[in-house]
Amino acid sequence: MTKLLFDLLNTNSVSGNESPMTEFLIDYIRKRKDTWKVQPEVFFGDKLHDCLLLKFGIPKGAVFAHIDTIGFSTRYENQLLAIGGPEIEEGTRLVGEDSLGPISCKIILDDDLIFHDFPRAIDRGTLLSFEQSIIMDDEYIQAAYLDNRLGIYNCLKLCEELENGWIVFSTYEEHGGGSVPFLIRFIQEVAPITFALISDITWITEGVQHHQGVAISLRDKYIPRKRFLEKILGLANESGIPYQIEVEGSGGSDGREIQFSPYPIDWCFIGAAEDNVHTPYEKVSLKDLQNMIDLYKYLMKRL
Amino acid sequence: MTKLLFDLLNTNSVSGNESPMTEFLIDYIRKRKDTWKVQPEVFFGDKLHDCLLLKFGIPKGAVFAHIDTIGFSTRYENQLLAIGGPEIEEGTRLVGEDSLGPISCKIILDDDLIFHDFPRAIDRGTLLSFEQSIIMDDEYIQAAYLDNRLGIYNCLKLCEELENGWIVFSTYEEHGGGSVPFLIRFIQEVAPITFALISDITWITEGVQHHQGVAISLRDKYIPRKRFLEKILGLANESGIPYQIEVEGSGGSDGREIQFSPYPIDWCFIGAAEDNVHTPYEKVSLKDLQNMIDLYKYLMKRL
Amino acid sequence: MTKLLFDLLNTNSVSGNESPMTEFLIDYIRKRKDTWKVQPEVFFGDKLHDCLLLKFGIPKGAVFAHIDTIGFSTRYENQLLAIGGPEIEEGTRLVGEDSLGPISCKIILDDDLIFHDFPRAIDRGTLLSFEQSIIMDDEYIQAAYLDNRLGIYNCLKLCEELENGWIVFSTYEEHGGGSVPFLIRFIQEVAPITFALISDITWITEGVQHHQGVAISLRDKYIPRKRFLEKILGLANESGIPYQIEVEGSGGSDGREIQFSPYPIDWCFIGAAEDNVHTPYEKVSLKDLQNMIDLYKYLMKRL
Numbered sequence: 001m002t003k004l005l006f007d008l009l010n011t012n013s014v015s016g017n018e019s020p021m022t023e024f025l026i027d028y029i030r031k032r033k034d035t036w037k038v039q040p041e042v043f044f045g046d047k048l049h050d051c052l053l054l055k056f057g058i059p060k061g062a063v064f065a066h067i068d069t070i071g072f073s074t075r076y077e078n079q080l081l082a083i084g085g086p087e088i089e090e091g092t093r094l095v096g097e098d099s100l101g102p103i104s105c106k107i108i109l110d111d112d113l114i115f116h117d118f119p120r121a122i123d124r125g126t127l128l129s130f131e132q133s134i135i136m137d138d139e140y141i142q143a144a145y146l147d148n149r150l151g152i153y154n155c156l157k158l159c160e161e162l163e164n165g166w167i168v169f170s171t172y173e174e175h176g177g178g179s180v181p182f183l184i185r186f187i188q189e190v191a192p193i194t195f196a197l198i199s200d201i202t203w204i205t206e207g208v209q210h211h212q213g214v215a216i217s218l219r220d221k222y223i224p225r226k227r228f229l230e231k232i233l234g235l236a237n238e239s240g241i242p243y244q245i246e247v248e249g250s251g252g253s254d255g256r257e258i259q260f261s262p263y264p265i266d267w268c269f270i271g272a273a274e275d276n277v278h279t280p281y282e283k284v285s286l287k288d289l290q291n292m293i294d295l296y297k298y299l300m301k302r303l
Numbered sequence: 304m305t306k307l308l309f310d311l312l313n314t315n316s317v318s319g320n321e322s323p324m325t326e327f328l329i330d331y332i333r334k335r336k337d338t339w340k341v342q343p344e345v346f347f348g349d350k351l352h353d354c355l356l357l358k359f360g361i362p363k364g365a366v367f368a369h370i371d372t373i374g375f376s377t378r379y380e381n382q383l384l385a386i387g388g389p390e391i392e393e394g395t396r397l398v399g400e401d402s403l404g405p406i407s408c409k410i411i412l413d414d415d416l417i418f419h420d421f422p423r424a425i426d427r428g429t430l431l432s433f434e435q436s437i438i439m440d441d442e443y444i445q446a447a448y449l450d451n452r453l454g455i456y457n458c459l460k461l462c463e464e465l466e467n468g469w470i471v472f473s474t475y476e477e478h479g480g481g482s483v484p485f486l487i488r489f490i491q492e493v494a495p496i497t498f499a500l501i502s503d504i505t506w507i508t509e510g511v512q513h514h515q516g517v518a519i520s521l522r523d524k525y526i527p528r529k530r531f532l533e534k535i536l537g538l539a540n541e542s543g544i545p546y547q548i549e550v551e552g553s554g555g556s557d558g559r560e561i562q563f564s565p566y567p568i569d570w571c572f573i574g575a576a577e578d579n580v581h582t583p584y585e586k587v588s589l590k591d592l593q594n595m596i597d598l599y600k601y602l603m604k605r606l
Numbered sequence: 607m608t609k610l611l612f613d614l615l616n617t618n619s620v621s622g623n624e625s626p627m628t629e630f631l632i633d634y635i636r637k638r639k640d641t642w643k644v645q646p647e648v649f650f651g652d653k654l655h656d657c658l659l660l661k662f663g664i665p666k667g668a669v670f671a672h673i674d675t676i677g678f679s680t681r682y683e684n685q686l687l688a689i690g691g692p693e694i695e696e697g698t699r700l701v702g703e704d705s706l707g708p709i710s711c712k713i714i715l716d717d718d719l720i721f722h723d724f725p726r727a728i729d730r731g732t733l734l735s736f737e738q739s740i741i742m743d744d745e746y747i748q749a750a751y752l753d754n755r756l757g758i759y760n761c762l763k764l765c766e767e768l769e770n771g772w773i774v775f776s777t778y779e780e781h782g783g784g785s786v787p788f789l790i791r792f793i794q795e796v797a798p799i800t801f802a803l804i805s806d807i808t809w810i811t812e813g814v815q816h817h818q819g820v821a822i823s824l825r826d827k828y829i830p831r832k833r834f835l836e837k838i839l840g841l842a843n844e845s846g847i848p849y850q851i852e853v854e855g856s857g858g859s860d861g862r863e864i865q866f867s868p869y870p871i872d873w874c875f876i877g878a879a880e881d882n883v884h885t886p887y888e889k890v891s892l893k894d895l896q897n898m899i900d901l902y903k904y905l906m907k908r909l
Contacts (some may be wrong), residue, residue: 014834048870049872050833055360073829074853081855083829092602125824127832136600172829183866206380226430227320247376247379247427260560261484264485508682510681521731528655529733530656535875549730550680550681552681553688562778565868566788567787569655
């Protein structure tokens with residue numbers, strides 16, 4: 001487990017430049033799929049931009065995990081622009097690379113503007129990520145980008161046993177979306193689905209706590225169909241796997257673009273919760289992560 | 304008239320759980336369609352989620368009425384989250400049902416948060432509606448959810464005489480939408496259209512008054528194509544039916560998702576105006592409602 | 607050059623009523639296309655609303671130029687509502703026409719509301735434009751609606767030499783969009799593309815200056831795919847044509863709707879920059895405009 005998780009966490013793929021993660025996944029899948037119960041069809045390449053899909057058996061549903069992360073673009077005069085919604089704190093260390101070589105710098109705040117302290121100008125439009133630092137003990141993992149490296153990890157564990165279903169690695173989720181519309185169209189043309197589960201990481205709140213189980217979200221900014229939620233909750237109860245019910249008024253996921261797609265596809269966000277959302281030190285309970293993996297395996301057999 | 308209208312007003316269907324209204328409509332259509340001039344094809348079921356479509360003759364256009372309503376979701380610690388944009392007032396009575404039985408409670412406001420006063424915890428994610436209270440006299444009807452029970456009512460009256468056209472009952476309109484994209488795709492595949500009328504309720508303002516006729520909206524947040532608006536206004540003038548021209552800079556309807564659909568479909572919002580928008584005591588002139596019904600019948604024969 | 611540019615600048619086409627520009631373009635194309643290197647197929651008419659497409663040869667990509675402009679709608683009691691995001695200044699002169707004849711009036715500001723000073727009531731929903739005033743010298747052109755008459759002009763110059771590619775004239779770009787989804791679907795059905803260039807006008811900022819070359823935008827509110835941006839920059843370097851790299855955190859274009867379309871199509875905004883954005887006195891360097899035309903010709907041969 002640890003090696004795969006660390007490899008995922010050490011691969012940069014800010015929205016707009018997800019190809020390093022796509023390449024990692026292509027390589028991982030090539031090496032490991034022989035050990036999986038069912039051999040999937042693998043779809044990727046220029047016609048899917050930097051996305052990747054796996055089709056196992058005869059799918060009724062799909063699991064979506066976004067492979068992009070939040071980050072920053074360099075602008076003019078040492079200014080930075082956010083990509084997605086990173087937590088912006090003075091002194092946070094960022095890394096990247098431009099035409100002159102590798103970059104490691106810190107965030108400086110001045111009024112409402114964000115700057116870097118790199119001693120030379122950085123090429124305009126260079127993408128920077130949080131510097132990675134992984135801490136893991138018996139109870140927790142803490143790192144940058146648990147959102148959504150853990151969602152990807154969940155999918156790769158699911159691949160080991162999945163018999164029927166799509167696994168979909170999407171891009172741009174952190175920055176407004178844009179790949180799910182063409183992924184959905186592709187799926188509906190190749191092997192259509194009636195539901196989607198969103199394998200992503202949510203927030204610790206007064207209602208969702210560490211070690212209390214994977215969160216099943218009944219709503220965020222958008223509201224899934226009650227009939228589908230009831231089916232999920234029925235199966236979750238039957239499974240005996242610990243879970244928590246989440247109800248939020250804001251936030252979104254790839255579920256948003258499924259809701260607004262031109263196909264009637266039910267969706268539900270299911271994922272472990274994290275502290276310190278969108279910082280370099282996101283923190284997730286390993287028990288919740290295991291519950292997430294177990295629940296996905298249980299649901300994808302029965303939905 | 305009164306019975307149908309009261310039945311519609313007494314059926315709950317908050318966004319995300321529209322199936323009670325769908326079931327009411329299926330039953331009503333089954334019982335009444337023999338008395339209609341033309342027998343429609345009726346489309347509903349899991350592949351259309353909780354939506355319902357009627358195809359009369361050879362359609363050139365469609366009339367859309369949303370069947371969902373605004374409301375509230377329960378969160379944690381007696382907190383409520385809005386669904387759509389309800390007017391939130393201390394003391395407003397809400398009703399619903401969870402696993403332990405029926406619920407009737409009041410809204411309590413505290414800072415920016417909304418709470419309920421129900422003596423026990425309510426299941427997370429339970430959907431609550433305004434308690435219904437209908438007052439009707441010779442001039443006005445006052446009730447919760449005139450928006451959009453009157454739009455549905457208008458469609459059902461239109462069904463009695465409609466020869467060619469789609470009647471479309473959509474979901475999720477109050478909460479960002481999401482059904483119109485797949486409804487439009489379904490329509491364009493089965494019997495394509497070039498225009499849509501939005502059968503919905505708008506606002507009393509300095510420019511749109513009770514008893515002055517149905518409102519024809521030339522814009523809200525979005526702007527229909529001038530060429531289509533002129534056609535509508537020409538026919539409205541010719542009809543002799545009282546109408547008022549509305550021009551707004553905000554607000555939206557199912558028209559928004561038609562505007563952004565991948566098909567070139569003209570659209571226009573036409574509906575009676577209400578006082579006390581999104582409260583439990585919305586109020587509409589019965590004369591304006593009758594003008595709305597008359598204008599839809601006139602337009603759907605001629606557009 | 608001057609006549610075509612002045613004709614474009616003197617044609618009104620506020621979002622929602624783009625047909626005067628469509629008619630101008632149909633007429634221009636009919637008269638001039640015999641002099642073009644390749645004869646395009648021309649698509650327009652009610653099934654495309656007020657849009658217009660030209661297909662040259664066997665397209666791999668498309669160039670999009672929006673033909674609508676910002677403006678105002680009249681509301682009630684001499685009030686005006688913005689269309690798109692015009693700069694609103696007391697005294698700005700507006701022109702239009704309603705059922706009683708031509709209109710010329712001035713903007714009056716009162717608190718947060720905008721009024722006109724026309725001595726009679728104007729028909730509700732009448733569309734008003736900035737009064738046009740064109741100033742041109744050796745270095746600059748200044749006028750209302752350079753955004754996006756220059757983008758259209760660029761496309762018409764490109765038509766003279768284009769061998770393979772779509773030229774697409776879109777509507778509604780200034781007011782939230784809505785035509786690109788059906789244009790993209792049309793294109794993908796007739797002769798599909800893998801990339802789109804957005805022929806539009808951007809902003810003078812601390813990083814993008816007059817006379818320094820056409821701006822290639824690496825991001826606005828949305829972020830194109832890095833792999834495609836690198837291809838563009840590679841060709842731009844090779845071309846020797848002066849260009850500037852733009853990096854913005856806000857703003858959008860037809861690229862937004864391409865990003866969210868159900869097709870995997872790369873996009874990039876390339877255009878000259880203007881001062882006094884969305885005022886009646888937008889100002890662009892003629893040298894930057896020439897660089898824009900040259901770069902489009904270079905790229906469309908090689909992408």
